[in-house]
Amino acid sequence: MGARDQHGPGAPWGDAQPGAKDNQAFQVVGKPHRKVDGLAKATGAAVYADDIVLPGMLHAKTLRSPHAHALIKKIDATRALALPGVHAVITGQDMPIKYGVIPWTPDENALALEKVRFIGDEVAAVAAIDEDTANAALKLIEVEYEVLHAYFDPKEALVRHEPSIHEDKKHNKGNISKHVELSFGDVEAAAKTADLVVEDDYSFHGTTHTPIEPHCAVAQYSADGVLTVWSSTQITHYVHRALARVLELQPARIRVVQPCLGGAFGGKSDPFSLEFCVAKLAMITRRPIKMLWTREEVFYAHRGRHPMQLHYKTSATKDGRVTGVDAKILIDGGSYSSFGLVTTYYAGQLLTGPYDFPSYRFDSTRVFTNKPPCGPKRGHGSVQPRFAFEVQLDQIAEKLGMDPIEIRRKNFQGEHTQTVNGQRITSNGFMRCLDEVERASGWRARRGKLPHGRGLGVAGSMYISGTNYPVYPNKMPQAGIQLKVDRSGLVTVFTGGNDIGQGSNSVVCYIVAEELGIPVENVRVVAADTDLCPVDLGAYSSRVTFMVGNATIDAARKLRALITAAVAEHWGIDTRRVRMIEGTVIDVEDVAKSMSSVEAFHIAEEKHDTLGSTGSYNTPTLGGDYRGGTIGASPAYSFTAHVVEVDVDTETGRITIDKVWVAHDCGRALNPMLVAGQMEGSAYMGAAEALLEHHDINRFGLHQGPSLLDYRIPTSVDAPEFAALIVESLDPEGPYGAKEAGEGPLHPVLPAISNAVFDAVGVRLKHLPFTPARVLAALREQKSASVAKTTAKGRA
Amino acid sequence: MKAIFDEASAIAVTLTVNGTTSALRVPPLRRLLDVLREDLSLTGTKEGCGEGECGACTVIVDGRAELACMVPVCQVDGAVVRTVESTELESLQNAFLAEGGAQCGICTPGMIVMARAWLAECESAGVAPTVDGAREALAGNLCRCTGYEKILASVMRAAGVKT
Numbered sequence: 001m002g003a004r005d006q007h008g009p010g011a012p013w014g015d016a017q018p019g020a021k022d023n024q025a026f027q028v029v030g031k032p033h034r035k036v037d038g039l040a041k042a043t044g045a046a047v048y049a050d051d052i053v054l055p056g057m058l059h060a061k062t063l064r065s066p067h068a069h070a071l072i073k074k075i076d077a078t079r080a081l082a083l084p085g086v087h088a089v090i091t092g093q094d095m096p097i098k099y100g101v102i103p104w105t106p107d108e109n110a111l112a113l114e115k116v117r118f119i120g121d122e123v124a125a126v127a128a129i130d131e132d133t134a135n136a137a138l139k140l141i142e143v144e145y146e147v148l149h150a151y152f153d154p155k156e157a158l159v160r161h162e163p164s165i166h167e168d169k170k171h172n173k174g175n176i177s178k179h180v181e182l183s184f185g186d187v188e189a190a191a192k193t194a195d196l197v198v199e200d201d202y203s204f205h206g207t208t209h210t211p212i213e214p215h216c217a218v219a220q221y222s223a224d225g226v227l228t229v230w231s232s233t234q235i236t237h238y239v240h241r242a243l244a245r246v247l248e249l250q251p252a253r254i255r256v257v258q259p260c261l262g263g264a265f266g267g268k269s270d271p272f273s274l275e276f277c278v279a280k281l282a283m284i285t286r287r288p289i290k291m292l293w294t295r296e297e298v299f300y301a302h303r304g305r306h307p308m309q310l311h312y313k314t315s316a317t318k319d320g321r322v323t324g325v326d327a328k329i330l331i332d333g334g335s336y337s338s339f340g341l342v343t344t345y346y347a348g349q350l351l352t353g354p355y356d357f358p359s360y361r362f363d364s365t366r367v368f369t370n371k372p373p374c375g376p377k378r379g380h381g382s383v384q385p386r387f388a389f390e391v392q393l394d395q396i397a398e399k400l401g402m403d404p405i406e407i408r409r410k411n412f413q414g415e416h417t418q419t420v421n422g423q424r425i426t427s428n429g430f431m432r433c434l435d436e437v438e439r440a441s442g443w444r445a446r447r448g449k450l451p452h453g454r455g456l457g458v459a460g461s462m463y464i465s466g467t468n469y470p471v472y473p474n475k476m477p478q479a480g481i482q483l484k485v486d487r488s489g490l491v492t493v494f495t496g497g498n499d500i501g502q503g504s505n506s507v508v509c510y511i512v513a514e515e516l517g518i519p520v521e522n523v524r525v526v527a528a529d530t531d532l533c534p535v536d537l538g539a540y541s542s543r544v545t546f547m548v549g550n551a552t553i554d555a556a557r558k559l560r561a562l563i564t565a566a567v568a569e570h571w572g573i574d575t576r577r578v579r580m581i582e583g584t585v586i587d588v589e590d591v592a593k594s595m596s597s598v599e600a601f602h603i604a605e606e607k608h609d610t611l612g613s614t615g616s617y618n619t620p621t622l623g624g625d626y627r628g629g630t631i632g633a634s635p636a637y638s639f640t641a642h643v644v645e646v647d648v649d650t651e652t653g654r655i656t657i658d659k660v661w662v663a664h665d666c667g668r669a670l671n672p673m674l675v676a677g678q679m680e681g682s683a684y685m686g687a688a689e690a691l692l693e694h695h696d697i698n699r700f701g702l703h704q705g706p707s708l709l710d711y712r713i714p715t716s717v718d719a720p721e722f723a724a725l726i727v728e729s730l731d732p733e734g735p736y737g738a739k740e741a742g743e744g745p746l747h748p749v750l751p752a753i754s755n756a757v758f759d760a761v762g763v764r765l766k767h768l769p770f771t772p773a774r775v776l777a778a779l780r781e782q783k784s785a786s787v788a789k790t791t792a793k794g795r796a
Numbered sequence: 797m798k799a800i801f802d803e804a805s806a807i808a809v810t811l812t813v814n815g816t817t818s819a820l821r822v823p824p825l826r827r828l829l830d831v832l833r834e835d836l837s838l839t840g841t842k843e844g845c846g847e848g849e850c851g852a853c854t855v856i857v858d859g860r861a862e863l864a865c866m867v868p869v870c871q872v873d874g875a876v877v878r879t880v881e882s883t884e885l886e887s888l889q890n891a892f893l894a895e896g897g898a899q900c901g902i903c904t905p906g907m908i909v910m911a912r913a914w915l916a917e918c919e920s921a922g923v924a925p926t927v928d929g930a931r932e933a934l935a936g937n938l939c940r941c942t943g944y945e946k947i948l949a950s951v952m953r954a955a956g957v958k959t
């Protein structure tokens with residue numbers, strides 16, 4: 001069912017206009033309410049996975065591969081097991097069943113079975129009385145390897161098939177992880193008839209999430225055979241499924257709980273080795289087990305943004321209309337599939353907005369290499385192509401002498417339309433995003449007119465608010481909610497949704513408070529516990545506010561209907577006259593009739609028996625009618641525009657970002673403070689990827705710096721100033737019109753920096769990251785080209 | 797990281813944490829972080845990297861902000877320690893709540909403790925806290941969620957400075 005059906009007549013935002021100064025129709029929604037877990041986090045009371053201590057708990061550590069690609073010939077753990085304090089050692093043989101977050105590509109083992117595929121791949125795990133003993137035991141495990149040829153260059157992996165990193169006898173695809181080729185309209189014809197064709201190469205280098213909380217999991221196996229795993233995961237449901245598969249347990253014998261989570265950004269979306277290891281070790285030792293990864297291990301676990309080599313060819317008319325886009329993309333997947341199937345599609349499928357182009361083709365190939373596996377990072381699959389295309393769009397504007405904002409306006413796809421690849425677009429506030437950044441940055445007065453070395457750049461983007469493609473095919477709801485009413489006036493919400501810091505538990509709380517007209521303090525949220533909460537598909541693809549929000553509205557309205565019916569009967573009036581607001585229930589036509597929410601709950605419980613309700617959300621049928629057409633199909637898309645101001649030091653090549661103006665169409669800001677936080681945090685993360693961060697290995701396949709000293713995430717001094725400009729387009733199907741805000745606002749900053757550098761010093765940066773060396777090289781090239789030109793002129 | 801408890805090498809250490817004095821027998825090189833989190837059950841202080849880079853484990857030792865993961869407990873015998881669980885941090889904690897300064901919250905305890913140390917420093921030096929000053933002061937505390945805007949706003953709100 002679509003959200004539109006759930007809202008019914010008299011949707012509560014009926015009289016609140018988009019962009020209105022305050023949302024007067026709302027009591028809670030649209031206001032900067034405090035987060036439900038804010039004080040617990042600020043006082044240190046919030047319990048994260050590593051804060052959990054259980055009686056008799058043992059500690060586990062992981063032995064990792066020192067080779068990038070090797071066969072395991074023999075593992076001997078005799079000496080490790082003999083060490084006092086060691087309780088158990090497990091290897092791949094203890095959990096031989098493969099898994100993978102995407103059911104079509106199960107190619108991971110909890111511990112390597114026959115071979116290792118990157119330096120850091122998990123080989124064995126030890127449970128001991130403490131971490132030091134476990135670490136000492138790791139050194140006593142003897143592993144015999146037969147080293148194989150290792151692939152570090154994706155281009156080599158593309159053409160060389162033996163040895164293959166994964167044995168896939170069925171498909172015999174060599175080292176190709178996934179290949180997608182899709183074509184819409186006639187790009188060849190578009191190129192032939194175009195006034196202008198721009199063709200160029202771009203590259204994205206690879207970055208990682210770096211949540212400040214390292215992965216941690218705790219397991220307990222009860223005497224009656226129930227396994228409980230507390231894990232720093234952003235998708236409880238998929239961990240639940242994977243544990244059942246690998247451990248060969250009935251899912252009903254497993255409980256997965258996500259405690260407070262210290263950052264994820266996509267990096268905690270896959271089921272990870274440590275979750276299986278603590279579970280297996282708990283089952284063997286009958287003692288609770290904790291495993292906390294070191295910072296170094298988090299870098300090996302990775303699943304960060306894929307390095308991509310991108311070739312784009314864009315055709316346009318002389319008045320700036322794009323007529324065709326032709327893309328060829330090589331994706332370096334690292335050693336396992338992870339979400340790679342989706343990444344390979346997203347790399348093409350998510351480019352078809354906010355601009356309309358009549359023809360589009362993409363050829364996207366993901367290969368395996370012997371590096372830490374890549375996966376989904378905030379803006380999954382689409383940040384790299386977006387970078388390439390938005391720079392290319394600027395190149396077209398440059399050739400045509402057009403203003404970069406104007407060319408983006410010119411190609412705007414409009415709202416309530418369809419993209420060239422068959423995606424349905426509903427609300428679309430992109431034009432207002434452009435207006436906002438243009439105005440706030442003083443674009444017209446300043447762009448192209450600033451002193452040499454200083455410049456402004458713009459870029460746009462779109463992103464999904466969840467996708468209608470559930471990771472495993474099923475027709476059950478994507479999000480479910482249960483509400484329980486207590487006689488004290490408290491309403492408890494049970495949600496499978498994962499609050500990973502983005503504030504999903506708070507959003508659920510605000511919605512229930514809004515719908516039932518009770519104070520936010522009277523709503524308690526129980527989340528992400530598979531024993532207690534209905535299934536939700538987790539915190540990924542920016543689906544939570546949209547889907548969990550709609551499910552919450554559904555549940556709350558059903559509960560409200562029960563309560564208002566009981567009160568109406570009590571007062572002998574029509575149900576439509578009963579309104580729940582500010583902790584009271586009133587008759588809108590007779591001010592004398594009023595009671596507290598608590599009294600109303602009691603009256604309703606007398607009439608209906610124990611009070612509660614359920615709600616759910618599932619996407620409408622969406623997507624193009626072709627293989628892969630549902631991947632990237634979302635019930636609503638968010639839109640973003642950034643303007644970045646940079647200062648380029650032509651002596652050192654250093655780029656300083658002075659300010660980023662972030663305009664984002666989030667439909668409706670359910671809490672503008674939290675939306676702004678997501679916008680600023682997204683832009684920060686993207687800017688860091690462009691200038692500072694680089695996740696890579698050295699020539700031996702060893703991670704080039706698995707520490708927070710070497711992997712440079714920005715400090716408060718490095719971070720530029722951000723201006724968050726919220727644009728509200730009111731989506732017809734979003735909860736109160738809301739769309740996503742956590743991933744879309746990352747995309748434009750990378751190309752906008754490149755475009756700003758062009759405005760500042762006239763060089764085009766097409767290869768990330770924009771290091772001082774790259775900037776200086778580009779400036780040198782510019783200088784020698786200009787000398788050559790002058791010399792040529794002189795000769796002529 | 798919990799060390800193997802070896803009674804022979806253990807030393808006696810006295811610590812006053814958030815006003816409560818405890819006498820402990822611990823290995824001399826045990827990290828202050830583990831003493832706080834495990835021996836004293838004060839889990840508000842977080843471990844982000846264990847190598848002195850992220851600042852999540854910042855605590856105040858005898859008036860100075862220190863990284864608890866880098867301090868062997870033998871060096872702080874007799875010290876007065878303040879952690880995020882201290883009841884003296886209320887204004888900062890409320891400011892973080894009001895400004896949305898905590899997203900995932902894992903860096904928040906370290907941020908709040910560091911901000912307290914900095915504001916105390918400003919006060920004793922008689923200088924007015926500024927946003928630029930806060931940026932400098934918090935540069936050793938990494939946040940991956942916020943882009944620092946809302947953290948700086950929180951600290952300035954606690955300092956009584958309008959941003």
